Amino acid sequence: MWFRRDLRVDDHPALAAAAERGDVVALWVADPALLGAPHHRSPVRLRFLRACLEALDAELTALGIPLIVRHGAPALVLPAVAAEAGADRVHITGDVTPYATRRDEAVSTALGRDGVALTCIGGPWRVRPDALVGSSGNGYLVFTPFFRVWDAIPVDARIATPAALAGPRFPSDGLGMLPPGEPPLPAGPTAARARLEEFIRSGDVDRYGEMRDDMASDATSHLSADLRMGVLSPAQVGRAIGAGDGVHPSRQAFWLQLAWRDFYAHHMERHPVVARAAMNEKFRGIQWDDAPEAMDAWREGRTGFPLADAGMRQMAETGWMHNRARMVCASVLVKDLLLDWRRGEAVFMQGLVDGDPANNNGGWQWTAGTGTDAAPYFRVFNPFLQAKRFDPTGAYVRRWVPELANVPDRYIHAPWTMPEEVQVKARCRIGTDYPEPIVDHATRRVEAIERYKSAAERMGVA
Numbered sequence: 001m002w003f004r005r006d007l008r009v010d011d012h013p014a015l016a017a018a019a020e021r022g023d024v025v026a027l028w029v030a031d032p033a034l035l036g037a038p039h040h041r042s043p044v045r046l047r048f049l050r051a052c053l054e055a056l057d058a059e060l061t062a063l064g065i066p067l068i069v070r071h072g073a074p075a076l077v078l079p080a081v082a083a084e085a086g087a088d089r090v091h092i093t094g095d096v097t098p099y100a101t102r103r104d105e106a107v108s109t110a111l112g113r114d115g116v117a118l119t120c121i122g123g124p125w126r127v128r129p130d131a132l133v134g135s136s137g138n139g140y141l142v143f144t145p146f147f148r149v150w151d152a153i154p155v156d157a158r159i160a161t162p163a164a165l166a167g168p169r170f171p172s173d174g175l176g177m178l179p180p181g182e183p184p185l186p187a188g189p190t191a192a193r194a195r196l197e198e199f200i201r202s203g204d205v206d207r208y209g210e211m212r213d214d215m216a217s218d219a220t221s222h223l224s225a226d227l228r229m230g231v232l233s234p235a236q237v238g239r240a241i242g243a244g245d246g247v248h249p250s251r252q253a254f255w256l257q258l259a260w261r262d263f264y265a266h267h268m269e270r271h272p273v274v275a276r277a278a279m280n281e282k283f284r285g286i287q288w289d290d291a292p293e294a295m296d297a298w299r300e301g302r303t304g305f306p307l308a309d310a311g312m313r314q315m316a317e318t319g320w321m322h323n324r325a326r327m328v329c330a331s332v333l334v335k336d337l338l339l340d341w342r343r344g345e346a347v348f349m350q351g352l353v354d355g356d357p358a359n360n361n362g363g364w365q366w367t368a369g370t371g372t373d374a375a376p377y378f379r380v381f382n383p384f385l386q387a388k389r390f391d392p393t394g395a396y397v398r399r400w401v402p403e404l405a406n407v408p409d410r411y412i413h414a415p416w417t418m419p420e421e422v423q424v425k426a427r428c429r430i431g432t433d434y435p436e437p438i439v440d441h442a443t444r445r446v447e448a449i450e451r452y453k454s455a456a457e458r459m460g461v462a
């Protein structure tokens with residue numbers, strides 16, 4: 001059993017299938033191509049990953065076998081371990097990134113040379129990305145019809161944890177290549193189940209519909225990193241909230257968010273180009289600024305757009321950011337600073353404990369308006385109105401941008417409009433303690449629309 005994004009033993013179809021056939025070797029491969037890739041150089045996520053792998057090792061050991069770690073290219077490691085073990089089959093769960101697809105093809109070919117089969121069962125999603133073909137046979141480009149079909153599919157029944165596992169013992173390279181240290185939140189299947197249970201017990205799941213956008217209350221599930229590593233399966237979540245059974249509208253609103261994960265995986269599998277370019281062809285030639293100073297200001301949370309600065313600092317401090325802040329930060333980068341969304345995508349991948357290639361890419365393309373089911377490009381988020389609406393008292397901004405802590409409510413989202421004497425009283429001098437907005441939203445909005453329009457015109461599809 002080669003573990004990848006499925007770091008648990010319960011509700012694990014591939015592990016159950018492997019165990020049914022006899023002895024099992026549990027393997028995790030530290031792949032230098034992945035660990036060295038810019039998108040994956042994320043200390044916060046690697047610490048979380050390490051803690052998840054330690055928890056998986058503990059779970060497997062309790063069942064009778066340890067987790068073996070090997071360092072190297074999977075197309076070399078897998079045949080070597082299969083030969084050591086005398087295995088005739090390697091079990092995996094699926095993945096959809098272009099790299100994962102190439103890697104699995106190479107591993108399958110390499111194993112095939114030795115007469116070993118690679119068997120893929122399930123994946124980190126709820127419904128396989130290739131299972132929903134739509135009326136055209138080419139899948140879905142728009143979320144709503146995708147969701148309708150997705151939601152009608154019953155949640156899978158639980159697959160029991162194997163009662164015990166047995167298998168040969170091999171040396172392990174250990175987890176020394178992953179950074180040690182406290183993960184940003186308790187990691188592993190037990191911690192993930194506790195988070196899920198608390199989300200339900202506290203009633204947050206039943207208030208999700210009204211509270212999910214209330215940034216200061218921070219009442220969403222925080223399950224994203226668990227789902228990303230597969231220490232929790234979406235089916236486990238679905239069963240716990242009673243999904244699909246005339247469930248409470250708030251629980252349904254939460255369940256719908258899990259469909260977005262599957263939707264973006266569906267896109268990445270069918271349109272691997274999204275990993276490096278706009279999904280919507282007509283926006284592949286947008287002229288972006290270079291502006292390293294603006295890029296640094298955005299990354300460090302000192303653009304003078306309070307909500308965006310708060311989001312970037314929340315990510316820097318905790319490795320997680322509220323969804324509404326992700327949208328605002330992304331919109332400010334793309335539509336106000338006119339910087340290529342892929343640069344922001346990379347910063348998020350490095351900063352987020354839940355950084356997930358398909359979800360992150362989908363979120364960026366949606367906000368940039370370059371995806372298929374995205375907000376139209378000419379509808380540009382107003383970061384100040386977003387702030388007033390979703391952080392009305394400014395509590396979220398004050399928490400993450402302490403220099404604004406004493407700014408009165410009426411100025412919190414536009415601190416540069418504070419009269420001199422209010423600045424003095426709030427101990428926040430604009431230009432000294434906190435910057436003025438580094439660009440003018442109204443001007444840049446017009447410029448952004450113009451650039452999108454001319455990119456589309458150059459493609460002859462305005």
Ligand SMILES: Cc1cc2nc3c(=O)[nH]c(=O)nc-3n(C[C@H](O)[C@H](O)[C@H](O)COP(=O)(O)OP(=O)(O)OC[C@H]3O[C@@H](n4cnc5c(N)ncnc54)[C@H](O)[C@@H]3O)c2cc1C
Nearest residue numbers: 220221222223224257260261323326355356359360363364
């Ligand atoms: C620019 C941008 C980048 C993003 N990058 C990522 C990323 O790298 N990894 C990631 O998991 N999510 C990403 N998201 C989606 C979303 O912001 C996070 O999943 C969510 O904030 C995680 O918090 P939560 O677990 O409390 O979510 P909840 O609101 O409790 O939602 C439950 C689960 O549904 C899924 N989900 C929720 N919203 C979305 C969404 N819009 N798209 C896809 N799945 C969703 C997540 O798995 C989440 O854990 C991004 C969104 C944007 C706008």
